[in-house]
Amino acid sequence: MEMPAAAPGTPPVLQLVGICKYFPGVIANEDVSLDVRPGEILALLGENGAGKSTLMNVVTGIYQPDAGEMILDGYGTEFASPQEAIRAGVGMVHQHFKLVPAFTVAENIHLGWSETPRNASPAVLEARTQALSEQFGFPVNPSARVEDLSAGEQQRVEILRVLARRARLLILDEPTAVLTPAEARDLFSALRAFRAGGNAVIIISHKLDEVMEISDRVTILRGGRNVGTWETRECSPRMLAATMVGREIVPQDMRARAEGAAPRGAAPELSLRSVSVRDERGIETLSDVTLDVFGGEILGIAGVAGNGQRELTEVLTGLLSPEQGEVLLGGRTAAPGADAFARSGVGHIPQDRLHSALAPSLGTTDNMALREYRAPPIGGSGLFRADAALALAREIAGVAEVRIPDFGAPVRNLSGGNQQRLVARREMRIASRVLVAAYPSRGLDIGAIATMHRYFAELRDKGVAIVLVSEDLEELLNLSDRIGVMFHGRLMATLDAEDADIERIGLLMGGRNMGEDAASGGGVA
């Protein structure tokens, strides 16, 4: 694909000069300069907490820079609010969506928009939304409620909302973290079309393959500073990774067991027997699933998101009691309830950390106590010992390698990846028997992913049973001993990782089951 070069002398769409942004005790951005040209896609890379989201929040007027200048189309500008930014053609889709869940797609698109017709009926808004959707090539269902949409669909609404306001610079903060591969492909082709119209995109991502595929140039932040900008075609994923982290990341084969590692258990730690679950509308979201997880093994769960993975993880961690079937913990019927599961050593890294694993408005101390507040040293005789909770939080932050300036400050002030690191470590601590991890590497930088994988392998070698739900087949193949594939709430098959390959898993993920798989399907025979 040819580079849509801008005519020489065309000013950059956006130029940042010496931007600084500080929070109490944190340098989020220091002296960052970069520019974005018309007709290009610029990737912004950096480790967790490098200051990517903060920089983009400065660009879109959520934060004011403490120093530095912002030049839009050759003129110095300041945005007092995101509304001003979007009026000037700069729009952002955030790492955590900001739609109103109870509103319809059409209502969300028209919310807080000067061009929304007054007193318009829902039908009018929906017709306008339909027209916008066709104009920009982002298919949405205008009358659907946002809370009923998948992550990918919600994201399309967010992007359409920005494009409808005639954005010329679109900023996407980790847009593919929650997308299926197919949804990501659709997004990329839409972005290319947007670029072809002479517009510009800044995309933040931790997935280097995607960065190589979609971007024209790459800017890397480290510790809040810009360490350089490169033409993408001069880069390789390895070089990008090394520049980001400041050291080489050597891919390791995690399936190799360490010397003296605990062997795979003889009896399963956690089992499901013909488990079925229905949602409120009575639709079966998990159908007749039977599986066993043994100590000392990693069971990967592959599948396109929304095929029952959430329900599976909730059943495995005691959050959801199955309507039919049985959950066995160590061979015995498990006492119901998430608390009982956690107490018997089942850790859970859920897929939406902000909604369920953390209380965003509480401090790090309170959040890290979530699993251990019932027992001494924090709990015991009905008490909550804040000093012990603080000590625990310090310990977890230490092993997670997250620097926390103030343990009482709301945990939502931490960067997305740092929140994920804290949750992962908190759960690994209590996972003495089983760890259920749903998309644990979402939002983590590659260095942190490598560290987490190593830690999973160590847990496995200690004899813990690990269930790893992921969409990333390479991650699954690199870590798992066996791989189960979910489709429409069913476990299509469980394959030994040795004789599993990407194609075969891909077919099963699409619901195609070859004759011989049916025989070995439905879990461990």
Place this chain on the structure above:
Amino acid sequence: MTRFQRFPTAPARLVLAWRAAALVAAALIVGVLLALSGRDVFVLGELVLHSTVGSRFGLEDLALFMTPLVLTGAAVTVTSRIGLWNIGGEGQFYLGAIGAAGVGLYLPGPQIVVLPLMALAAIACGMAWIIVPTLARAYAGVSEIITTLLLNFVAGLLTYWLATGPWRDRVTGALASSGRISDAIPELWGVVHWGFPLSLAIAAGLAAIMTWTGWGYEVRVSGANPGAARYAGMPMRGRVIAVMLLSGALAALAGMFEVAGTVHRLQGGMADNFGYLGIVVAVLARRSCLAVIPAALLMALILDAGIVLQTQQLAATAVLAITGLVLLLIAIGDELAHYRPVAPASSTRSGVAA
């Protein structure tokens, strides 16, 4: 050039400083307005000071006002910690008063037995009054704001009916009032009864429970994010029910203290907006049970000063307007406390690095 930036959290000392400034500003504005309408501001000011904090009677009055305000303020604060709003403090106050008066009027016995029975009856009635909103909230997700509010009117009418009907005073024939209740909370200092230190101790005890117990922690997490509470296997429903019942009991206790400590009768309209003012106190206290005490003190000062001004021929509506002005300025002060100066870049750099 120094910029001001809004931070998501407001440190307590900034809140205090801005509130003090707000009070000064309110005093100045009211002073100027009164002076413009031809009043002698200094005489009025002195009178207000004298009859609130400057004299023994003033202080006694303040303590009497504070007692119910601390309890109704705490009632709203405990629910706000779990993310709910009990707007029904007024109704639960009445029910507490009814329960206490019922025992006091019709259950003769030694004071040492009757007073605790009055308190228990009040608590039981207050809890009964909030049980329907509580269960509707816990099991059907019905907003407690509306249900608790509506029950206030029922409780107010019920009190009038009792005080003018079956329980009316047949001795002196006082209007809308029951007979006199002989059992009274012993007095401690002038007219100030033991209910005052007791209410302070209750607020302090609640603060300790909220901060230092596992139960308080669960309430905190459930209020901050119900999803996280479910994830951690906390008994959310049980906590919601317990907190709502506790809230009803606190407001009812305020009613009991009023009956047995101050009024010694059941009177129509005796809640006198203490239930609603508890909401204001809770907002001022910003979810802290301990801060309910100074917040109630401030509210009591405002009320007391208002009454003094009314005796000086100031219209009741003017007093209401002054109250509103004070609260408005405090709200503005609270918002301003979120802003902190961000020094120019060069000096911040060294500051952050240090």
